[in-house]
Amino acid sequence: MEITKDILYVGVNDHDVDLFEGQYKVPNGMAYNSYLIQDEKVAVMDSVDAHFTDAWLTNIAGILGGRTPDYLVVQHMEPDHSGSVYAFSQAYPDAKIVASAKAVAIMQQFFDIDFTSRSIIVKEGDTLELGKHTLHFVTAPMVHWPEVIMTYDAADKVLFSADAFGKFGALDVEEEWLPEARRYYIGIVGKYGQQVQGVLKKAAGLEIETVCSLHGPVLHKEQLGDVLAAYDTWSAYRPETEGVLVAYSSIYGHTKQAAEELGEKLRAKGVDVMVMDLARCDMSEAVAQAFRYSKLVLASPTYNGEVFPFTRSFIEHLTERNYQNRTVAIIENGTWAPTAGRVMRKMLENSKNLTILDETVSIKSALNETSRAQLDALVEALSK
Incomplete structure (x- = not known):
């Protein structure tokens, strides 16, 4: 050549x-x-x-x-x-x-x-x-x-x-x-x-x-x-695309359901959304998309009082690469003691210029009227 x-x-x-x-x-x-x-x-x-x-x-x-x-x-x-x-x-x-x-x-x-x-x-x-x-x-x-x-x-x-x-x-x-x-x-x-x-x-x-x-x-x-x-x-750690990456892990499908419903509701409002299953996607592609989009939703079940392993690995990949200048929202799930949200917030606390929304969705086992109302509130916050 x-x-x-x-x-x-x-x-x-x-x-x-x-x-x-x-x-x-x-x-x-x-x-x-x-x-x-x-x-x-x-x-x-x-x-x-x-x-x-x-x-x-x-x-x-x-x-x-x-x-x-x-x-x-x-x-x-x-x-x-x-x-x-x-x-x-x-x-x-x-x-x-x-x-x-x-x-x-x-x-x-x-x-x-x-x-x-x-x-x-x-x-x-x-x-x-x-x-x-x-x-x-x-x-x-x-x-x-x-x-x-x-x-x-x-x-x-x-x-x-x-x-x-x-x-x-x-x-x-x-x-x-x-x-x-x-x-x-x-x-x-x-x-x-x-x-x-x-x-x-x-x-x-x-x-x-x-x-x-x-x-x-x-x-x-x-x-x-x-x-x-x-x-x-x-x-410069600036977003490429105004939109939302919904990155989830799920054990029996209930957290997946919440992530997918969130994606559907956001699309209905005209928001550019990508939904990714962290257990099945290429992790490097998920990380790249997190840097591409302006907003990130982390959805994880509680696991051994912690966050699910694929979500933990994903967040570690982000923080290792100086993830910053983004808006982050959290969806947690837990049957008797939902703690994944607290763990995810802790993992992100040293990242620069992250806005973590107050509109957390906390699911106890499966979506119900209360958690769906929280999901709707999160849709409004992410759509602004």
Whole structure:
């Protein structure tokens, strides 16, 4: 794949992986992106997962013919990108490895080899001349590891963005960028909104026509406005959509009934609603939708004097990712001692700028006249 006349794609698609990072379902696989810049000197931008080393090295050799790379730029040391660094160093012993100081230290941890003598350490503002292409290095700590750098090619106005602006899914599967990019961002980078905002400010000072991420498709100028706007919204923890996510767990169906009735009543008032069963849905998708919507209803039975396990896990995923700037409502159920509502409020008490509505629905075993009246009051509160 040709990105520009001098920049070519040498990455791979992985359709063997079922769980990315051991937890995110990826039914359409993953892309491990790597790029090659041909100039007076040749730079390879990142490596790939170790399972695809041979295919990657074959891609590089096929493009270069008899030439050998001068540099391997390592922007991120997560193993899905750095897994083939050692093999590259063996295949091309004269090539220099260009990376941040932290990245070089992490290389030794992964490979038990000190790469310092063959590395060029770069920091914010440093440059690397390839010929007509000059690479400018931009540090991006905690987006989403501390060693991360991004690289800007001034000649072709290309930003090599490490994991930023990526998505789940292999490149040989056509799908919309936004849904899987949202799930990817919220799941993996969601905790680091402040750091992402810092990188966006740096990017605003660059003339960018193309973004080459380590996952997902190459993004071109006509797409970048929407992509940058999405990242600004996500990293500032602003809702994307005015509406309500109703996230429930249910044991015998009574809490489910309340959640579904709430959804129906809200839709009747013209509210955008999504209802999700936390026991059966993809948890990462539920988390992404919670960040997408402006309002969240948590509906859970009491379980061992606590909240139901799927709801507990869901709330922990939210708070771990700095869930904030939302309105939250609570539906609890319990036959003899409903306490789930109190537990959920406690779990959210350290989250920033959450408005937890007073209109709690408290069900004793099954909906009745009293709890349905509470449900109607909650509909009115959420519809405002």
